[in-house]
Amino acid sequence: MSQTPFYSLRGISKAFPGVKALDEVQLDLYPGEVMALIGENGAGKSTLVKTMTGIYQPDSGELKLAGESIHLATPDAARKLGITAIHQETVLFDELSVTENIFTGHHLTRGPLKMLDWRAMRSQCVKILADIEAQIDPDILLKHLSIGQRHMVAIARALSFDAKVVILDEPTAALSIYETQELYKIVEKLKSAGCAIMFISHKFDEVFAIADRYTVFRDGCFVDQGKIIDITQAQLVTMMVGRTVDQVYPKENIPLGSNVLKVANFSHPTEFNDLSFELRAGEILGFYGLVGAGRTELMQAIYGVSKITQGSIEVEGVSVIIHSPADAIKAGIVYVPEERQSQGVVLDLPIDQNITLPQLSKINKNGLLNQHSEYALADEYASRLRVKAPNWHEPVGNLSGGNQQKVVIAKWLATQPKVIILDEPTKGIDISSKAAVHSFMSELVKQGLAVIMVSSELPEVMGMSDRIIVMSEGLQVCEFNRADFNAEKIVSAASGGLNEKTIH
Amino acid sequence: MQKITTQKWPLPKDLFSIKKLPWEFFLILITVFVFILSAYASPYFLDPWNLSDATFNFVEKAIVALPLAMLIICRDIDLSVASIIALSSVAMGFAAQYGFNIPVIVIIGISVGMLCGLVNGAVVTHFEIPAIVVTIGTMSLFRGISYILLGDQVLKDYPEGFDYFGQGYIYWVFSFEFMLFLVATLFFYFLLHKTNFGRRCYAIGNNPTAAFYSGINVKRHRLLLFVIVGALAGVAAVLLTSRLGSTRPTIALGWELSIITMVVLGGVNIMGGAGTITGVFIAVFLMGIVTFGLGLLNVPGIVMSIIIGAMLISVIATPVLIKKFSQRKG
Numbered sequence: 001m002s003q004t005p006f007y008s009l010r011g012i013s014k015a016f017p018g019v020k021a022l023d024e025v026q027l028d029l030y031p032g033e034v035m036a037l038i039g040e041n042g043a044g045k046s047t048l049v050k051t052m053t054g055i056y057q058p059d060s061g062e063l064k065l066a067g068e069s070i071h072l073a074t075p076d077a078a079r080k081l082g083i084t085a086i087h088q089e090t091v092l093f094d095e096l097s098v099t100e101n102i103f104t105g106h107h108l109t110r111g112p113l114k115m116l117d118w119r120a121m122r123s124q125c126v127k128i129l130a131d132i133e134a135q136i137d138p139d140i141l142l143k144h145l146s147i148g149q150r151h152m153v154a155i156a157r158a159l160s161f162d163a164k165v166v167i168l169d170e171p172t173a174a175l176s177i178y179e180t181q182e183l184y185k186i187v188e189k190l191k192s193a194g195c196a197i198m199f200i201s202h203k204f205d206e207v208f209a210i211a212d213r214y215t216v217f218r219d220g221c222f223v224d225q226g227k228i229i230d231i232t233q234a235q236l237v238t239m240m241v242g243r244t245v246d247q248v249y250p251k252e253n254i255p256l257g258s259n260v261l262k263v264a265n266f267s268h269p270t271e272f273n274d275l276s277f278e279l280r281a282g283e284i285l286g287f288y289g290l291v292g293a294g295r296t297e298l299m300q301a302i303y304g305v306s307k308i309t310q311g312s313i314e315v316e317g318v319s320v321i322i323h324s325p326a327d328a329i330k331a332g333i334v335y336v337p338e339e340r341q342s343q344g345v346v347l348d349l350p351i352d353q354n355i356t357l358p359q360l361s362k363i364n365k366n367g368l369l370n371q372h373s374e375y376a377l378a379d380e381y382a383s384r385l386r387v388k389a390p391n392w393h394e395p396v397g398n399l400s401g402g403n404q405q406k407v408v409i410a411k412w413l414a415t416q417p418k419v420i421i422l423d424e425p426t427k428g429i430d431i432s433s434k435a436a437v438h439s440f441m442s443e444l445v446k447q448g449l450a451v452i453m454v455s456s457e458l459p460e461v462m463g464m465s466d467r468i469i470v471m472s473e474g475l476q477v478c479e480f481n482r483a484d485f486n487a488e489k490i491v492s493a494a495s496g497g498l499n500e501k502t503i504h
Numbered sequence: 505m506q507k508i509t510t511q512k513w514p515l516p517k518d519l520f521s522i523k524k525l526p527w528e529f530f531l532i533l534i535t536v537f538v539f540i541l542s543a544y545a546s547p548y549f550l551d552p553w554n555l556s557d558a559t560f561n562f563v564e565k566a567i568v569a570l571p572l573a574m575l576i577i578c579r580d581i582d583l584s585v586a587s588i589i590a591l592s593s594v595a596m597g598f599a600a601q602y603g604f605n606i607p608v609i610v611i612i613g614i615s616v617g618m619l620c621g622l623v624n625g626a627v628v629t630h631f632e633i634p635a636i637v638v639t640i641g642t643m644s645l646f647r648g649i650s651y652i653l654l655g656d657q658v659l660k661d662y663p664e665g666f667d668y669f670g671q672g673y674i675y676w677v678f679s680f681e682f683m684l685f686l687v688a689t690l691f692f693y694f695l696l697h698k699t700n701f702g703r704r705c706y707a708i709g710n711n712p713t714a715a716f717y718s719g720i721n722v723k724r725h726r727l728l729l730f731v732i733v734g735a736l737a738g739v740a741a742v743l744l745t746s747r748l749g750s751t752r753p754t755i756a757l758g759w760e761l762s763i764i765t766m767v768v769l770g771g772v773n774i775m776g777g778a779g780t781i782t783g784v785f786i787a788v789f790l791m792g793i794v795t796f797g798l799g800l801l802n803v804p805g806i807v808m809s810i811i812i813g814a815m816l817i818s819v820i821a822t823p824v825l826i827k828k829f830s831q832r833k834g
Contacts, residue, residue: 303717305716305717324716324719324721325716325717325718325719326719326720326721328719329719335717337717342711342713342714343713343714343717344714344717345711345714346706346707346710346711346714346715347710347711348710348711348777348778349706349707349710353703353706353707357703357704357707357715357718357720358718358719358720360700360703360704361700364699364700367699367700367701368698368699368700369698369699369700369702369703411718
């Protein structure tokens with residue numbers, strides 16, 4: 001094993017409006033070794049990957065490849081230097097064949113007319129696929145392949161560039177166990193070929209199975225690095241979470257009221273199975289899990305967006321049937337979606353019209369718009385949420401992400417719901433808006449609302465929830481009461497490390 | 505975080521009128537310009553009866569353009585409107601042949617239109633097929649049915665008095681058709697800009713997913729709009745059939761393009777989400793005046809369509825160019 005890093009980063013910083021995504025971080029990749037990058041969501045891992053592959057330019061700091069300082073102006077520049085990343089959601093072309101996918105952007109040509117040499121490309125494709133032992137027909141259209149097979153194609157594509165640095169960004173998130181094993185084999189092959197590999201995963205068993213070294217990030221800062229044999233899982237989790245979470249969050253103790261929501265035996269054909277829980281007035285119930293654990297799908301099913309195979313819902317003891325968001329709203333359940341811009345707001349409509357949208361027929365009983373009462377309602381709730389805007393006629397698209405989120409919450413509060421589901425409520429918004437959303441959650445439960453919060457940020461879930469349900473691969477793994485919150489236990493439960501059911 | 509000072513309603517501003525004011529202003533400007541130019545160019549232009557006659561050329565199309573504008577704002581489109589007019593006219597022709605009286609004939613005409621709209625809407629919303637694909641299909645389908653039913657026959661046994669819809673005058677030079685168009689404009693202006701239904705059109709057109717998540721029954725809304733477009737195509741069929749006094753399967757052939765031109769010229773975003781009835785109303789007159797003025801000057805039909813095509817592109821390109829240049833400066 002070599003002791004000089006092949007690709008190294010020093011003092012890299014990258015800021016976005018309102019957020020410092022990376023703060024003076026460092027990282028070293030060694031040839032023939034796998035380095036695991038560990039950190040929570042929001043620790044800056046994705047930003048780092050994008051900086052390493054030329055998608056983002058760092059504000060400051062230095063990238064060195066094989067001892068030489070490099071500047072990556074474009075992703076293409078990175079690719080030419082042999083730096084390639086395989087993302088969780090692979091960017092490939094559904095309607096093209098495997099061979100075409102692999103060679104798009106660097107087709108092989110022959111002759112003076114630069115004719116495409118499909119024969120050469122195909123034979124090279126067969127060779128690469130054989131190298132990684134992927135049994136995929138090079139002529140099949142990509143859309144016919146499974147997600148796992150697509151990953152293989154993405155890896156084959158990376159190899160066709162003569163990659164020296166391979167970055168795997170949560171490659172196993174969508175893979176089956178068998179496919180994951182296949183991936184391990186490929187990683188071993190890449191290692192023996194002398195590639196420097198960076199591996200990002202939330203699953204500790206994978207990290208310990210294939211990584212040689214680790215680097216831990218937290219909140220955009222470098223925390224520690226070292227060899228994987230010198231460390232334990234518990235130590236990694238402590239470094240990852242690494243702070244006391246209670247102080248930051250405006251959590252208040254509120255006496256719980258009666259049962260508001262009862263969800264029983266909820267099952268979906270593919271995303272989740274047999275989930276049951278209850279929710280009381282004044283309670284914040286956190287749902288924690290990795291990306292792809294089925295939390296969002298569960299919430300959307302409760303809200304009537306996706307269909308379930310079985311299950312029932314009771315609101316305040318009365319059984320309700322929910323087939324559409326309209327039914328859910330009528331039953332008093334509202335949903336603040338994770339995808340704010342595509343599902344939460346209508347960007348071109350002004351704030352007041354966004355807020356009144358779900359209850360137009362309630363405000364305007366005869367079907368005619370009454371702009372006075374509409375504006376009054378919007379004013380009441382937008383002011384309560386402290387939406388920052390010149391006035392409520394401003395199109396929502398002109399607001400910052402945090403203020404857009406406040407508009408979505410205002411919209412739902414105006415319907416006077418019983419249960420509000422917040423799906424990643426603080427994703428991608430600035431720190432002050434985050435704090436505003438959190439303190440508002442406390443205010444809501446004080447008024448007797450029941451809140452469900454889906455979050456991938458552990459401090460947030462631990463800081464705000466009265467109870468946490470951990471989901472993993474579509475199953476309810478375990479449940480923690482506030483008194484028993486333990487970062488290590490929650491994280492390992494979400495990573496599939498804890499299989500005991502329901503610890504109280 | 506301080507509380508912002510909120511201004512109370514009423515404010516002078518309405519989002520759409522602010523955004524679209526330059527566009528409509530621009531349209532009015534061109535319309536007035538063309539009007540004055542035509543008045544100078546031809547001594548016959550300003551004659552009230554001539555102007556009144558000219559309206560017959562476009563009000564039937566314009567009556568369909570109004571609901572179609574709403575449909576396009578909702579991100580859908582209906583290319584089968586002219587074929588609906590044909591099928592509806594054929595149905596009325598047969599109804600007249602069987603000796604039904606005028607109210608029944610009119611009801612049959614409008615109902616056939618609504619039924620065609622229902623077919624379009626049901627296929628689009630139920631099977632989630634893009635409206636442009638479905639209505640290209642039904643464009644041929646409805647027209648084809650008209651051909652099969654009628655062959656090279658002509659139906660013209662309309663009862664006495666049926667000609668009033670297309671040829672009658674309510675007062676002086678104001679024809680029934682024209683007045684009906686004004687009433688329809690008011691109705692659709694009200695529907696799009698003053699009701700919950702209209703608000704939902706903009707919400708769906710801008711972001712159908714967020715509209716659905718906000719509890720709006722998006723499918724039902726779109727279906728209803730298709731039926732409304734069909735109904736108005738039926739109304740246009742009544743007017744046109746009454747004016748011509750006869751039905752052939754080729755009736756209203758090619759009208760869908762002029763109708764869509766009116767909508768787009770009126771500033772309705774073909775991708776959905778934006779547009780006003782006011783804009784469409786002005787565009788209707790602009791097209792009417794251009795066609796009439798050029799006609800008086802004996803400009804041949806081919807040249808006229810070249811001019812209308814150029815007008816459409818330049819009118820649409822101008823705001824885009826203005827925006828681009830103002831951005832470059834800013």
